[in-house]
Amino acid sequence: MSGYPQIPSRQENLPAYRIDTGDLQAVRKIKGALLNLLALTFRPETEQLIILCIGTDRSTGDALGPLAGSRLKLLRPRNAIIFGTLEEPVHAVNLAETSATIRACHPSPYIIAIDACLGKTESVGCVDIGAGPALPGAGVNKALPAVGNVYINGVVNVGGFLEYFVLQNTRLSLVVRMAETISRGLYFALQNLPGPEIRYPTKAAR
Numbered sequence: 001m002s003g004y005p006q007i008p009s010r011q012e013n014l015p016a017y018r019i020d021t022g023d024l025q026a027v028r029k030i031k032g033a034l035l036n037l038l039a040l041t042f043r044p045e046t047e048q049l050i051i052l053c054i055g056t057d058r059s060t061g062d063a064l065g066p067l068a069g070s071r072l073k074l075l076r077p078r079n080a081i082i083f084g085t086l087e088e089p090v091h092a093v094n095l096a097e098t099s100a101t102i103r104a105c106h107p108s109p110y111i112i113a114i115d116a117c118l119g120k121t122e123s124v125g126c127v128d129i130g131a132g133p134a135l136p137g138a139g140v141n142k143a144l145p146a147v148g149n150v151y152i153n154g155v156v157n158v159g160g161f162l163e164y165f166v167l168q169n170t171r172l173s174l175v176v177r178m179a180e181t182i183s184r185g186l187y188f189a190l191q192n193l194p195g196p197e198i199r200y201p202t203k204a205a206r
C-alpha cells in the first residue's frame with residue numbers, strides 16, 4: 001500500500017504503519033491500514049471485535065484513548081463493542097479487570113487497542129498501527145499487561161524525560177485532533193467489515 005511509511009512490526013511477516021494525523025488523507029490511510037491488517041488476522045465468523053480505548057481523562061496526553069472511545073460511541077459503529085470512554089475510562093487501575101470482563105463475556109475477542117504514547121519530536125502527531133498487543137504504561141515505566149491483537153498508538157508528545165510531567169502538559173488541541181482522526185478512520189474501517197450490527201441501548205433503556 002503506497003503512501004504508508006513502514007515501521008518495525010511486532011509480528012513477523014505482518015505490516016505496520018505510521019500515519020501523520022495532520023495529513024489531509026489521514027482518515028483514509030488509517031481506514032486502509034486497519035482493513036489490511038484485519039483482512040490478514042481477523043476471523044469475523046468466530047471472533048467478536050472489541051475496541052479497547054486505554055487512558056485517563058485526568059491527564060491531557062493520556063486522554064487520547066478515552067476521547068477516541070467517546071467519539072466512537074457517538075458514531076455508533078455497527079461491528080464492534082467499545083470499552084473506554086471519558087465517562088468510563090479504562091486505565092492502569094482497572095485494565096486487568098476490564099480485560100477479564102472482556103474474556104468472560106466474549107470467549108473469542110479480537111481486540112483493537114488504542115493508547116497514547118511518547119516518542120521522538122518528529123513523530124509527535126503520528127499514529128502507529130500494527131499487529132500485536134498494545135503495551136500500556138511502557139512510556140512511563142509502568143508494568144501493565146500487554147493487550148490486543150492490533151495496536152493503535154498515538155504519539156502525543158516527546159518522550160525520554162519527566163514522562164508524567166510531559167503527559168500532563170500535552171496540548172489538548174493535538175490530542176483532540178488525533179482522537180477525532182483515529183475514531184473516524186476506525187469507524188469507516190468497521191463499516192466495511194462483515195458481521196452483525198451491534199444494537200446500542202437507548203438512553204431510556206440504560
